[in-house]
Amino acid sequence: MACAAARSPADQDRFICIYPAYLNNKKTIAEGRRIPISKAVENPTATEIQDVCSAVGLNVFLEKNKMYSREWNRDVQYRGRVRVQLKQEDGSLCLVQFPSRKSVMLYAAEMIPKLKTRTQKTGVGDQSLQQGEGSKKGKGKKKK
Numbered sequence: 001m002a003c004a005a006a007r008s009p010a011d012q013d014r015f016i017c018i019y020p021a022y023l024n025n026k027k028t029i030a031e032g033r034r035i036p037i038s039k040a041v042e043n044p045t046a047t048e049i050q051d052v053c054s055a056v057g058l059n060v061f062l063e064k065n066k067m068y069s070r071e072w073n074r075d076v077q078y079r080g081r082v083r084v085q086l087k088q089e090d091g092s093l094c095l096v097q098f099p100s101r102k103s104v105m106l107y108a109a110e111m112i113p114k115l116k117t118r119t120q121k122t123g124v125g126d127q128s129l130q131q132g133e134g135s136k137k138g139k140g141k142k143k144k
Contacts (some may be wrong), residue, residue: 015083016101019068020044023109032070041112046080052111059085
């Protein structure tokens, strides 16, 4: 107990960790999602979380080669974690609007869809989806 109290909240190893799986609406709670599915984002990346948190003024750093333990997919897209400083050296909050880990996760999930990289990709992706649609031929049994 004594050694835990001696470490400062400003030490980088005391920053909170946010993995992309925490905010992913494609994941279940068992797979690691930590916020409501209605507020979660589709496949967020660690760099997007870093961009959003640093833009609001939080002290953030990205660890690119870290993986979430429950993540079965080893692709580069799913790698990384973001460390965020919530408290200063004296124990007071860095930003009053972020008193907890959950508040940071909810803010990040709210702001990621508003990123320029997200808004530009959606316009191009819709056209390719519409072209792929066609009439489906039934391969199942016919009803009598």
